[in-house]
Amino acid sequence: MSSRIGIVGCAGRMGRMLTEVINRTEGCSVSGGTELPGSPNLGKDLGELAGIGALGVKVGDSAKKLFESSDVVIDFTVPVATLSHAKLAAETGCALVVGTTGMTVEQVSELEQCAAKAPIVFARNMSLGVNLLMTLVQQVAAALDEDYDIEIVEMHHRHKVDAPSGTALVLGEAAAAGRGVALDQVADKVRDGIVGARKRGDIGFATLRGGDVVGDHSVIFAADGERIELGHRASNREVFARGAVRAARWLKDKPAGFYDMQDVLGLKS
Ligand SMILES: NC(=O)C1=CN([C@@H]2O[C@H](COP(=O)(O)OP(=O)(O)OC[C@H]3O[C@@H](n4cnc5c(N)ncnc54)[C@H](OP(=O)(O)O)[C@@H]3O)[C@@H](O)[C@H]2O)C=CC1
Ligand SMILES: O=C(O)C1=N[C@H](C(=O)O)C[C@H](O)C1
Numbered sequence: 001m002s003s004r005i006g007i008v009g010c011a012g013r014m015g016r017m018l019t020e021v022i023n024r025t026e027g028c029s030v031s032g033g034t035e036l037p038g039s040p041n042l043g044k045d046l047g048e049l050a051g052i053g054a055l056g057v058k059v060g061d062s063a064k065k066l067f068e069s070s071d072v073v074i075d076f077t078v079p080v081a082t083l084s085h086a087k088l089a090a091e092t093g094c095a096l097v098v099g100t101t102g103m104t105v106e107q108v109s110e111l112e113q114c115a116a117k118a119p120i121v122f123a124r125n126m127s128l129g130v131n132l133l134m135t136l137v138q139q140v141a142a143a144l145d146e147d148y149d150i151e152i153v154e155m156h157h158r159h160k161v162d163a164p165s166g167t168a169l170v171l172g173e174a175a176a177a178g179r180g181v182a183l184d185q186v187a188d189k190v191r192d193g194i195v196g197a198r199k200r201g202d203i204g205f206a207t208l209r210g211g212d213v214v215g216d217h218s219v220i221f222a223a224d225g226e227r228i229e230l231g232h233r234a235s236n237r238e239v240f241a242r243g244a245v246r247a248a249r250w251l252k253d254k255p256a257g258f259y260d261m262q263d264v265l266g267l268k269s
Contacts, residue, residue, distance in 0.1 A: 141178025
């Protein structure tokens, strides 16, 4: 049977890309989409918004109705909205795929609590490439000692509102795990003014914003005399949307629980 997939935030950059990818994926259909009350996009056709021609599915403002009429809902919005959607998932039992970044530790914990009542995939990067990179970064960090300074550099488009990116933080967590430390004990996210020399063992972050960059990430291991760089560049948003749709299909018959892309892609050992 076809998977009915709903999209909250369907007029956003990722929302529009999701409409296109779901529509062309065999065995999937777009069950509906929402934007906030008052949005100029309410009532518009999701297909028209995505530039693929009318699908006969209009943008609504009732997330509750969307959860009741979908097998899975995909959410790339903002943290506060994602939490209200997760509560609807818990109420209705509808599966949820979350790609929203910029959530606090407390917000992620609330999301996880909702996963006791509905299956939820949460991944700050849905691309296959970044999920493989996470494993590589952990392995390299485990193989090197603190003579290798770890710096994470990311660049995104001018509209991005959160920093460092969710992916940069995930890569930082992978590097910290490789070293057997917690990221929040060693992260250095802001440098401005006379901040002193670099502290041994720190993991530094640098954030660049500009133009239409979809998402570039580099993890640099810098020692005296040599430098190793592992990186990923997304050249379009389709990689994230394909990952999200893959997660939605994987999630359809799963029991309630909190999953990530490593589960979806079978990368956990
Ligand atoms: N995990 C991953 O692989 C990826 C994650 N992301 C993350 O996804 C999120 C969205 O990114 P992007 O698509 O570029 O952002 P956009 O701002 O383009 O899209 C977000 C959309 O959600 C809408 N929205 C906000 N609140 C609600 C609500 N309560 N109900 C319905 N719709 C709502 C916004 O409406 P309005 O504009 O009116 O506020 C907007 O249309 C970000 O956190 C980003 O970092 C992005 C790409 C990949
Ligand atoms: O906002 C974006 O665009 C992206 N956000 C995610 C992040 O914060 O890591 C994933 C991707 O890099 C694009």
